[in-house]
Amino acid sequence: MKNDGPVKEFIRHLFPRVVLRRNLKIRYTFCLGGLAFTSFLVLLLTGTLLLFHYQPSVDQAFQSILYLESSVPGGWYIRNLHRMASNAFLVLIFLHTLRVILTGAYRKPRELNWVIGFAILCLSLFEGYTGYLLPMDQLALWATQTGMKLLTTVPGGDLLKSFMVPDDIGQPMSLVRFYILHIALIPLTILFLSFLHFYRIRKDKGALPYL
Amino acid sequence: MEESSRERRRLLKRLALFGLGGLLLWKYLVPTDSGKAKKELLRINKADLPHQGALVFRESRVAIVRAGEDLYALSLVCSHLGCTVNVTSKELVCPCHGSVFNRQGEALKGPAVEPLERLELQEQGMSVVILA
Numbered sequence: 170m171k172n173d174g175p176v177k178e179f180i181r182h183l184f185p186r187v188v189l190r191r192n193l194k195i196r197y198t199f200c201l202g203g204l205a206f207t208s209f210l211v212l213l214l215t216g217t218l219l220l221f222h223y224q225p226s227v228d229q230a231f232q233s234i235l236y237l238e239s240s241v242p243g244g245w246y247i248r249n250l251h252r253m254a255s256n257a258f259l260v261l262i263f264l265h266t267l268r269v270i271l272t273g274a275y276r277k278p279r280e281l282n283w284v285i286g287f288a289i290l291c292l293s294l295f296e297g298y299t300g301y302l303l304p305m306d307q308l309a310l311w312a313t314q315t316g317m318k319l320l321t322t323v324p325g326g327d328l329l330k331s332f333m334v335p336d337d338i339g340q341p342m343s344l345v346r347f348y349i350l351h352i353a354l355i356p357l358t359i360l361f362l363s364f365l366h367f368y369r370i371r372k373d374k375g376a377l378p379y380l
Numbered sequence: 381m382e383e384s385s386r387e388r389r390r391l392l393k394r395l396a397l398f399g400l401g402g403l404l405l406w407k408y409l410v411p412t413d414s415g416k417a418k419k420e421l422l423r424i425n426k427a428d429l430p431h432q433g434a435l436v437f438r439e440s441r442v443a444i445v446r447a448g449e450d451l452y453a454l455s456l457v458c459s460h461l462g463c464t465v466n467v468t469s470k471e472l473v474c475p476c477h478g479s480v481f482n483r484q485g486e487a488l489k490g491p492a493v494e495p496l497e498r499l500e501l502q503e504q505g506m507s508v509v510i511l512a
Contacts, residue, residue, distance in 0.1 A: 218408065221408075221409055240411050241408060241411045242404075242407045242408055242411060243404065243407070243408050244408070244411075247408070
């Protein structure tokens with residue numbers, strides 16, 4: 170076989186050697202998980218680009234957004250792409266979960282992968298929520314306010330709230346905490362769990378021993 | 381021969397794509413208006429400002445207008461194609477294509493549709509500074 174270099178070689182090894190033709194049907198999974206992960210990659214890319222202009226301080230946050238929208242070539246496009254991809258990500262991940270439930274794919278031997286997937290779903294919601302505050306406009310402030318009120322109604326919510334919002338919503342410390350959660354901790358955890366998720370698919374061969 | 385020309389074409393295509401991508405990325409990362417401090421365009425004494433009406437500086441292409449309590453600086457660069465507009469007693473008229481603006485800078489008559497730009501005006505002690 171022709172040697173294609175390490176990148177193509179690596180990609181080839183990501184996929185199974187043989188696949189049954191009938192399992193390649195789009196109706197089998199609708200490729201929802203793959204689409205969700207693709208939108209996650211789009212989010213990583215556009216988010217990285219946004220980091221070059223966003224300033225996480227109470228005074229400068231909204232200013233930097235206005236600047237990005239008005240003076241940076243393509244800035245509005247990157248920002249909107251980030252927002253829409255985040256919506257798509259959540260919709261796709263929910264549909265993927267629904268598909269898994271309806272086809273019973275959570276059953277033995279895939280219980281662990283179901284739990285990992287559910288953790289990714291929760292983290293994705295949390296990621297979307299932390300991103301909401303960052304532009305520091307009116308929507309950001311009140312949406313975050315509402316979310317925090319909801320959080321205090323669940324057991325242990327007060328504890329989590331005192332960690333996320335040590336001062337007050339829209340104050341310096343809470344903004345920095347939302348920021349670091351949004352750009353580093355949660356996405357890295359999602360990425361790690363996703364790779365674990367994909368690894369478990371191949372590991373839990375079960376009904377598909379050829380994988 | 382055939383193979384090498386195809387490879388060259390592929391390489392050129394890749395180089396062009398990388399170049400284009402790099403250029404777009406560069407434009408995004410280093411915007412021309414990168415929030416630098418604005419330059420001082422004009423500095424005049426407060427005492428020289430009229431109590432009512434406009435003070436015109438054709439050289440700097442700016443007019444300082446006082447309307448009642450309001451004090452603002454209008455750029456005299458026509459929003460249509462950039463000619464210097466003339467200030468008449470009632471309105472501002474562009475000599476090039478006949479656009480007419482009112483004292484607030486709003487376009488009254490085409491071809492210009494956008495209003496005249498308002499420049500930043502700062503009061504510093506005894507003088508007024510216009511930044512652009």
